[in-house]
Amino acid sequence: MAREEITHGITRASGREVIEMSIPGSVDLVVLARFTAATIGVRADFDLDEIDDLRLAVDELSVSFGPVDLETRLRYEFQRDGDTVHVRCTREPSADDGGAGHSERDIAEWQQARELSAQLLDELVTAHGREIANGRSIAWLMKQRGRAAG
């Protein structure tokens, strides 16, 4: 723990750190967000189940915007404050924000997935929500160690 303080100026269970990441809207890159979530969950001293839940919850944030394309960027901010993790995922707007080019079946499955996603997030994290800021869609979550749904 002392080495941790020397190396990073923080301890794992206390202190604050922020990780920012931006990826193109390529579905196979969302795994990077899950990986980051797991890493920051470890640093918040989450147990294995909580880390799994955080990985899934961050994935759900990513998919909550509906279909994405390479013209879209997903920007993540992971913030750990002691034993609490906050994640904000911002979808940078693209010319194709309406899902153009996707089939009706695609859209129907997305709608279904969105409902399932909301159910999952309700259970996996302490709090979550969505907002619009400066014309950008933002999905966020907060998960505190030892506490699931709030």
Add this chain to the structure above:
Amino acid sequence: MDQRTSSPSTPASPGLSLPTLEVAGELDLAAAPWLRDQIDALFVGGADSIVVDLSDATFLDSTALGVLVSALNRSRELGGRVHLIVREPQILRVLSITGLDDQFDVHKDRSTLDTGKDPR
């Protein structure tokens, strides 16, 4: 992605005479279109019931789950069922949270496909 595999059917036991898809790895946004295509292929032969073997799957998100729900709806319209074989606790948790563990026929392993009994 590379870990995903599929098997259209396997005759190892009576229950497995049903069209079966074996899936491994992480089933997420990237995998969902692949999963949908593979499941569509199972129904092409006229089957009303299918088996999706998730024994070696390690992750399931809402997009992949949505594909499975579509398969469930399709199967029900045909009078059939969708059997899921699940070992991973996190995937069981996803099914439980969404209440879908009661909608699919969930099995721990392939042996219970023979009898249709759910050991859970």
